[in-house]
Every structure is written in structure tokens, then in C-alpha cells.
Amino acid sequence: MINRERLLSQGDIKAKEIALTLMNEAIRSADPYEAVKRVLKFEDNKVIIKGKEFPINGGIYVLAFGKAACSMAKAVEEVLEGKIVEGLAVTKYGYALPLKKIRVIEAGHPIPDENSMKGAQLGVELAKKVGENDILLVLISGGGSALFMLPEDGISLEDKMKTNELLLKSGAKIYEINTVRKHISKVKGGKLAKLVKGTLISLILSDVVGDPLEAIASGPTVKDPTTFQDAYRLLKLYNVWGKLPESVKRHIELGIKGEREETLKEDLPNVHNFLIASNSLACESAKRKAEELGLNAYIITTTLEGEAREVAIAFGSIIEEIYHRERPFKRPCVLIAGGETTVTIEGEPGLGGPNQEFALSIARKISGLRGVAVLAMDTDGTDGPTDAAGGLVDSYTLETLKERGIDVEEFLKAHNAYEALKEANALLLTGATRTNVNSIVIAVIL
8 A cells, every 4th residue: 555645745746646646557557467467368278378379288387486476376377277287486475465276485585585495496396397298387577586596506595695685785787686696596597497398488577677588587497698707707896706605606616617507508499488567568658647647758768777876866967957948858747767776885774775765866956846756666666675665755855854854965875765765754655566577767847
């Protein structure tokens, strides 16, 4: 349930109302249940996906992992009712849904835990049960890298968790993080696909900028262009190598020497991957809704990346130019962007996430621009290790914080955006959306 009343209790209420309306439309369009229902059909004893037919000559097995695992699995159960032999869904704590035939396991995210490993082990066992005449339907969504985690031999759960934590704090982009994850995992980088004798069909919900299939949930069913050498280079680049557990360093060093299995490097004829929802589609839905409301709407980019607070300053500069000079667009208008910003953390951080930091940072640029509001959120409803989806700020936010004695610069430096936004009634709470197509920024300029 969105904390709508609190967000609209003060400030540029009309602009914020529009931003929330567009946000709801973006999330609705990325609904994983609806996305599966749109593409998956069952007719004449055939599974049909986007017009491609797969005859059912044996049993159907289902393996789902990610934040949207249960929503996707629920849709599959409804379409293929009675045809499923066995299934497993691994999702984040609090994201479970009751399913009829498919077993559900909740696990840790963004830091994996014992259940992440248990879920992956059971998933591997399920994949190995699939015979040559059977179909394995794999449902992949964001968060799958942490939730479906099985480290290579010699790497403990604790060492994998430590590596994951170091990467998340390094400022590395998600596809860079996943390059490393793939090379210390038994299931990522196409290794899951290698286990399947029958037909493997993946339905994929993208949470990665640009939708590269090999990066989504670390590409368990897709060939991988990256190497052990790439993983090593990135770990050195982000100053993580020297902090890594010895078991992880040893595995990567042996991989560079060719003494450990590389990720999948070729397309397998029995494997079929389908992208069914993405950030781009969510942005387009928000744009259409804005136009229905009579506003000029523009998608600035769906590949937004960079340090959150710095990207926010650049984005805020565009808003200022439109507000004061009506260029490159005329008011009233809406700017929409999708992607994933990052936060580089040094020392002990406060509470927050990239979208909260983006929102707090841009509040400085739009201060005093009456009729302007900016919403920044992670579409899964969880921004960083918090219960907030992001922030919704307006032209009054900075003034409100100053009145309450809060130094925004200090809070940004401490990566404590959560507390500052909460104080200004600008913290966006949506609860679990059960989808994940990356982050979205919506700027309303009236």
C-alpha cells in the first residue's frame, strides 16, 4: 500500500499526484503475472510462446527464481493447469504467494543466505530430472543472482556472501557485478542450461540496463561473453580484489589458467530464451498515461547509469532549463527515465539506496521551482537495504529540511537519504510490487 496520504500532505500536490499516477501505470505494465499471461498459451497439447510452438511429448517442470518468481509461477499454473509434473519457486522474503503445484522457498536478497543455496540445490536437482521429451520452463526475474545461488566447490556460503557484499558497496554496475557472480557459481553464466537434457524455455523479466539476457540474474540459461579474466579485471578496477576471501581469489586465478570450468560460450539447440517485460516497456506505459492526461511526455533515456547524486544533478539541470527557458521542451511536461544508478560507499553508511539518494540530491536543483516534482523509485518496491521504494520530492523539500535543521549535504555524504526524506514526508513506500524492471525516474514540470 502506497503511503499516498503522507506524500500528498504538503508541497506541490498536483505535480506529485501526477507522478504517482504515472508510477502506478509503469508498475502495472511490468506486472509479471500479466506479462506471462500475454505471451504463454496452451493449445492442442502445445506450449506456445510469442507464436513459437513447443509440442508436449513428456512432462512439464517449472523452475522460477527472482523477486517476481511467484507471480510468474502463478500465471504458469493457470495456463498449464494439470500439465505440471513438479515445480519450484525461489523468491525474496515477503514476496511469496500461495501456489498449487509449485513449491515456494523464500531466501535472502540482496545478500544471499542459506535458503538461497538450498533453493539453488533443489533447482539443480529439478533440472536434472528433466528427460529428453520433457520441458523445463524457467521463469527468471531480477534478484535471481542472490536468490538462486550455488557457489563453486571450495567456496563457502560465507565467502560468497562476503564477495557479494563487497561488490554491492563498490559502485560497480549490475552487469559488472554479475560478471563476477557468474564465475564463482555452479548455475549462472549458462551453467544451469548445461544440466538440462530436454527442452528448456526461459521467460525473462529484465532488471538490467539495455536488457542483455546474459546479465539478467547472471544469465543461468544464456551463453556468456565474459571470462575469468574479465572478472579479475573488474575486481581490480573497483578495488575489491585485495579484500576478497582467499577461496574466491584462488578459484578465479585457477579459472584464468584454464583449470576451472568457464561459463557457457555457445547457443544450445534445446534452449529458448524470451524477454517478456523490461524497463523500456514500463517507461513507454508511463509516457502514454501522461499523454492521456494532456501532458507532453518524453522518455529521456532507458539506460540511465552513474553515481546517483551526480546523475541527479545533471537531470535536475535539464528540469531547470525547461522551467526557466522552455527548452528543449515546453511546459507543462513530463520527463521519464529508466535505468539503474549506483552508490559508492566508503566507511559505514547510513540508511538509503540509489533512488533515495537521487531524490534527495535532485531536491537541491528543483528547490523553489513551484509546480515541479520528481519521483525516483526501484520498481520492485525495495531501494537498497530498506523498506522504501525511493523518494518523491518537490520544490519545497529542501526548504522543509532546512527548517528542520537537516543539512542535506551531510546526509548525502553519510549515505543517509532515508532519514532525510522521511523527515520531509518525501520517502516513497509502496510495499512489495512483486516485479522488478529496474529503476524509473518521473519528473513532472507544470
